Each structure stands twice: as structure tokens, then as C-alpha cells.
Amino acid sequence: MKRENIILLVVFVLLALVPFAAEFTGQSSWTKLVGQALIYGMAAASLNFILGYGGMISFGHAAFFGVGGYVVGIMYHHFDAGTAFLGFIPGTDQMLITLPAAVLVAGLAAAVVGALSLRTGGVQFIMITLAFAQMFFFLFISLKTYGGEDGIMVRRTNALPGLDMKDKATLYWVVLGFAAAYYLFLRRLVQSSFGQIIAGIRQNERRMAAMGISTYRYKLYAFILSGMGAGLSGALMVNFLRFASPDMMHWSKSGELMVMVILGGVGTLAGPFIGAGALFTLESMLARYTEHWMLPVGILLLIVVMTSKGGLMALIRKLTGGAK
Amino acid sequence: MTHVLEISGLVKKFGGLTATDHVSLTVDTGEIHALIGPNGAGKSTLINQICGEIIPNAGHIHLAGREVTRLPPADRVALGLGRTFQITSLLDDMTVRQNLGLAVQAREGGNFHIFDRAAKRAEIWDEVGETLNDTALSPRADIAAADLSHGEKKQLELLMALSQRPRLLLLDEPMAGLGHLESQQMIDSLRAARSDCAMLLVEHDMEAVFALADRISVLVYGRVIAAGTADEIRANPAVREAYLGEEDA
Numbered sequence: 001m002k003r004e005n006i007i008l009l010v011v012f013v014l015l016a017l018v019p020f021a022a023e024f025t026g027q028s029s030w031t032k033l034v035g036q037a038l039i040y041g042m043a044a045a046s047l048n049f050i051l052g053y054g055g056m057i058s059f060g061h062a063a064f065f066g067v068g069g070y071v072v073g074i075m076y077h078h079f080d081a082g083t084a085f086l087g088f089i090p091g092t093d094q095m096l097i098t099l100p101a102a103v104l105v106a107g108l109a110a111a112v113v114g115a116l117s118l119r120t121g122g123v124q125f126i127m128i129t130l131a132f133a134q135m136f137f138f139l140f141i142s143l144k145t146y147g148g149e150d151g152i153m154v155r156r157t158n159a160l161p162g163l164d165m166k167d168k169a170t171l172y173w174v175v176l177g178f179a180a181a182y183y184l185f186l187r188r189l190v191q192s193s194f195g196q197i198i199a200g201i202r203q204n205e206r207r208m209a210a211m212g213i214s215t216y217r218y219k220l221y222a223f224i225l226s227g228m229g230a231g232l233s234g235a236l237m238v239n240f241l242r243f244a245s246p247d248m249m250h251w252s253k254s255g256e257l258m259v260m261v262i263l264g265g266v267g268t269l270a271g272p273f274i275g276a277g278a279l280f281t282l283e284s285m286l287a288r289y290t291e292h293w294m295l296p297v298g299i300l301l302l303i304v305v306m307t308s309k310g311g312l313m314a315l316i317r318k319l320t321g322g323a324k
Numbered sequence: 325m326t327h328v329l330e331i332s333g334l335v336k337k338f339g340g341l342t343a344t345d346h347v348s349l350t351v352d353t354g355e356i357h358a359l360i361g362p363n364g365a366g367k368s369t370l371i372n373q374i375c376g377e378i379i380p381n382a383g384h385i386h387l388a389g390r391e392v393t394r395l396p397p398a399d400r401v402a403l404g405l406g407r408t409f410q411i412t413s414l415l416d417d418m419t420v421r422q423n424l425g426l427a428v429q430a431r432e433g434g435n436f437h438i439f440d441r442a443a444k445r446a447e448i449w450d451e452v453g454e455t456l457n458d459t460a461l462s463p464r465a466d467i468a469a470a471d472l473s474h475g476e477k478k479q480l481e482l483l484m485a486l487s488q489r490p491r492l493l494l495l496d497e498p499m500a501g502l503g504h505l506e507s508q509q510m511i512d513s514l515r516a517a518r519s520d521c522a523m524l525l526v527e528h529d530m531e532a533v534f535a536l537a538d539r540i541s542v543l544v545y546g547r548v549i550a551a552g553t554a555d556e557i558r559a560n561p562a563v564r565e566a567y568l569g570e571e572d573a
Contacts, residue, residue: 189438196442197435200426203415210375210413211430211488212401221436 008183015176019169028168032240035172037273037280038179039237044260044272045186046229051258052267053190054222055202059126060113060133061230061257064106066249068231070140071102073152073244077145080155095158095165099235106231107224109136114223118216133254140246151245158239165239175236179273182229187269189225198222263301265313274312326389328353328404328492328522329374334383336369336546343369344380345546351492351522356514358525358533361543362566367526368410370543371496374524375407376400388491406490406521410497412477416470420461420480423469424452427487455483460509475506482513492522499529511535534558542566 001009015034022030043065050056075098078084078091085091092098117128141149157165165171189195200208201215208215238244247253256279264275279297286293308314329351336344343366351357361367372378374385376397385393387403395403415423428448429435442448456462461479464472469480478498485493498514499507511532514523518536527533533540534554541551542563550560557563 188441191442192440193429193434193437193442193445195438196422196426196429199418200415203417204413206409207413207415208430209397210401210407210409211427211484212398213430213435214396214398218435225438 012180019172031168031172035175035240037277038175039233041273041276042179042182042233043230044257044276046226047257048261048272050222050226054198057126058129059254060129062249062253063133063136064110064227064230065234067109068102068106068234069238069244069248071105072098072235072238073154074146076154077152093158095160098158102231102235103228107228110224110227114220118219133249137246137249154242263304263311265311268313271311271313326353330386332384334380336380342546347548349541351524353522355538356518356523356525356536358537358540365543366546367543371494404491406485406488407494408481408485412481414469419466419468421452421465424487427484431488474501486517490521495523495525497526499527499532
């Protein structure tokens with residue numbers, strides 16, 4: 001077994017033991033904390049695919065995170081009320097339906113946003129993705145049926161056959177399973193033929209066009225794949241916190257995802273997860289002392305960006321002697 | 325004889341400036357056609373119109389018998405157009421091998437596959453190995469493109485363009501910035517490649533032009549002022565005045 005895979009397996013086992021450790025030490029909040037960090041890690045990793053590997057700086061990624069979350073919320077709302085979405089789509093609380101639906105709808109949203117914003121580049125692209133995300137944000141605020149600014153309470157986590165999803169540990173393991181699967185998916189994706197084309201486009205779009213690649217189509221496909229990943233993580237988050245709100249797609253959430261990617265390491269597989277974990281740990285530690293915890297986090301981000309090109313991943317690589 | 329490239333009555337204006345002024349020329353199968361002219365004559369503008377990065381105001385471009393005047397760049401590549409850039413254009417983070425691999429992959433297809441492993445596609449890497457074999461780049465195969473010397477970059481770019489197996493290769497100043505020995509190598513490489521594809525060669529290095537070109541067109545202020553064989557061009561008084569004379573002075 002390769003060293004990289006051994007490390008992954010060890011990390012996976014350690015993460016799987018978190019609920020036991022939490023129970024043993026009486027720190028029941030750990031499970032919730034690590035679970036959230038894993039979900040944010042997935043969202044950040046999905047952003048990293050277009051940002052780090054594809055060179056598309058999307059500043060509206062939280063929109064797809066929120067859309068995925070709202071699919072779960074809205075379907076639960078109709079399930080609970082016994083009504084139908086748009087009058088003909090019945091609600092459901094089955095995770096095997098809500099998650100694929102969330103991925104699909106987020107993918108559609110990304111297709112629309114991507115098709116329009118990828119016609120631009122550079123700063124315009126950043127601004128247009130931001131503008132789209134804010135449109136989604138205000139759209140969901142205006143939907144009074146679904147709680148408007150307050151969002152939707154999901155009283156019970158979606159059901160998964162054979163599992164007791166009310167159990168906090170079970171829910172955590174389901175999240176961990178998705179995070180691990182998503183990590184492996186991304187690893188395969190960046191090594192695939194498509195992943196190589198995307199890496200080529202990041203480095204030199206003009207050269208790729210001269211080799212016969214219609215770069216727009218490839219970038220759009222990457223953008224959709226990325227949006228689907230964000231949708232999946234949003235759907236998991238709503239299941240995990242049992243709450244969907246417009247805040248999920250606020251521009252500051254897009255910024256937070258970007259911070260996770262940059263802090264952890266742009267264009268690396270594990271970086272976004274490490275960045276999400278680091279940001280969450282810092283937040284929960286510093287929040288105990290001051291409500292202005294963003295200030296020290298900001299200073300830390302500055303130090304990481306200025307001293308280590310490549311975020312925490314680069315630092316880890318340096319410390320472990322260049323190995324993965 | 326069929327024309328690989330046929331340009332007729334091409335016009336491109338930038339505001340008041342006519343960068344391409346009713347240009348017509350042809351490149352035949354197996355031919356190396358050189359395009360020369362002083363700086364600002366509109367050579368790069370013409371190249372970019374053939375590639376599809378700039379759309380002309382008037383006139384037509386036919387590639388292998390098909391009208392491509394308004395086709396996007398990638399579609400022209402599918403019809404057999406390859407190019408090198410005036411300023412070398414590579415995938416800097418990737419190794420020499422990976423650069424060539426991507427050029428082959430782009431041609432071979434399967435570019436939307438997300439579950440395969442590009443590193444395990446034997447049809448790509450066998451061909452890359454063959455291409456590199458016996459070239460000066462062979463011992464440098466695993467070095468990042470950014471770390472190559474200028475001459476090596478030019479060689480790699482040519483190999484990438486040839487890996488696309490084009491019918492017509494547009495070469496935008498392939499000798500620019502090369503030393504004498506490197507220029508000679510480039511001339512040899514181009515001569516070796518001429519059996520595979522026709523070439524439109526934009527070049528300032530007259531020695532290389534006269535060594536390679538079957539026909540030469542002279543572009544001055546966006547117009548073709550003369551066209552013919554190397555000897556005809558050398559003897560043409562208008563060309564001597566407008567272009568060659570400048571070099572002597």
C-alpha cells in the first residue's frame with residue numbers, strides 16, 4: 001500500500017473514532033464540530049476543484065451549497081405539511097431521494113450560472129459569480145412559504161433505510177462516509193483525462209484552444225461538477241444541523257469557503273479539509289475568549305499566505321520532509 | 325494541386341488602421357510558404373485570423389476546402405490546423421512528457437472522461453515516448469516546461485504542434501531568440517516535418533526563410549506586395565526597397 005493511502009486510512013479511522021472519544025471525555029460537542037468541519041471541507045473541496053485545479057475564481061460558491069440545502073429543507077417542508085412542491089412534486093424525508101435531488105438541482109443552478117459567467121474571465125468572473133449568489137440569497141429571503149429570512153426547520157433528519165438517523169453518532173458516520181467517498185471521487189477526477197484538460201486550461205487557455213480544446217465547454221462541465229459537490233455538502237449540512245436558512249448562501253459564506261481553500265492549500269486534495277478543520281477549531285477555541293475571533297483568524301490567514309506558498313498543506317509537506 | 329489553405333480578399337481594420345488589406349494567398353499540400361515583412365506589417369494579425377482568434381471584416385479563409393472564416397479556433401484545429409506562437413506557449417507546470425501527452429490526448433479524445441486515469445492511457449504515452457525518442461529533449465523529458473531553456477521550449481512547442489498531426493502548421497517566428505546552433509536545429513526539424521504537413525512560416529531570419537521556403541509572400545502595411553520563389557523575391561526591386569534593403573542598411 002502506498003504511503004499516501006496508509007495516511008488516509010489512519011486519518012479515516014481516527015475520524016471514525018471521534019464519537020467514542022467524545023462520549024469518553026464527555027465533550028459531546030466534538031462530534032458536531034468535526035461533522036460540520038467535514039461537510040464544510042467537502043464544500044471547500046468542491047470549490048477547490050474549479051479554483052485550485054481549474055483556475056476559475058468563483059466567489060459565489062455558497063449559492064450551490066445553499067440550493068442543495070434548500071432542496072432538503074423544501075422537500076421536508078412539503079412532506080411535513082402533506083403538500084406538494086409546485087403542486088405536483090410530493091415532499092419526502094428519504095435521504096436516498098433528497099440527496100440525489102439536491103445534487104441535481106445544484107448542478108442545474110451551476111449550469112445556468114456557469115453558462116453565463118464563464119463567458120467572462122478574471123475580475124468580471126469573480127463579480128458575476130458573486131452577483132448570482134446574492135440573487136439566490138435574496139430570492140430565498142423573499143420566499144415566505146419557506147420561512148423567508150428565518151429559513152426552514154427540519155425537525156427530523158432524513159431517513160436512511162436500516163439506520164437510526166436520530167442517533168448523533170450514526171449521523172456523523174454517514175457524513176464521514178460521504179466525505180471519504182467525495183475525497184476519493186475528487187482524487188480520481190483530478191487524475192482523469194478530463195482533470196488533465198482542466199489543469200491545462202488553468203495553465204494556458206490559449207494553448208489548449210490551439211490544441212483543439214473548446215475551453216468554454218470544459219470549464220462549464222467543471223463548474224457544474226463543482227456545483228453538484230457543493231449541493232451535496234449543503235444537503236448534508238441541512239440534515240446535520242436540521243436547519244436551512246438563506247445565510248447558507250450569503251456572500252460571506254462564499255468567502256469562508258475560499259478562506260478554507262487558501263488556508264489549507266489551493267490545488268491540493270486534502271488542503272480544503274484541513275483548512276475547514278483548522279478554521280473550525282480556531283473559531284471554537286477563540287470564540288470562548290472573544291466575540292471578535294475573526295481578527296486573530298485574519299492575522300493567521302495573512303501569516304499562512306505570506307510565509308508558506310500553498311497553505312497548511314505546504315507546511316505539512318515541509319515538516320514531513322516533502323512526502324505527501 | 326489542392327490548396328490546404330486558401331485566403332482570398334481578406335480585410336481587417338482596427339479603427340482607422342487597415343492591418344490586413346485585401347490579402348490573398350495559398351498554401352499547397354507539402355509546401356512551405358514563408359510570409360515575410362517588416363515589423364508592423366500585419367503578419368501576426370493575419371496568423372490570428374487564420375487561427376480564428378481574430379475575425380476578419382471581409383474576405384474568406386478556406387482550410388482543406390472548407391470555409392472557416394468565422395469558425396471558432398477549436399473547430400479549425402479539428403480540420404487540421406496547428407500552430408506555434410511568437411512567444412512560446414506551453415503548459416508551464418507540467419513536464420515535457422505531460423505537455424506532449426496532453427497534446428496527444430487532445431487529439432485522441434476521451435477528454436470528458438472523469439473516471440479514467442490519464443497517466444495509464446498507453447496509447448498516449450507510447451506515442452509520446454516515440455516522439456521524444458532521439459530528440460534533444462529526450463533526456464529532459466521529466467523537467468517542468470517552465471525550467472527549459474528558450475531553445476528547448478521552442479522545440480517542445482513544435483513537437484506538441486506536430487503531435488496534433490496537422491495538415492497545415494502555422495509557425496509564428498520559430499527562430500526568434502534562438503542562437504545560431506539552435507536555429508540550425510530548428511531548420512532541420514522543420515525540414516524533417518515537411519513531409520507530414522504544409523507550413524505557413526512567419527519569420528524574420530532570412531537565412532532560414534531562404535533555406536526552407538518553396539514560395540515567399542512579402543507583406544508590407546497589410547498588403548502582399550510580392551509573391552514568388554526565393555530567387556524571384558531576392559531579385560524583386562520593390563521587395564529590396566521595402567524590406568531587404570532595410571536589413572542591408
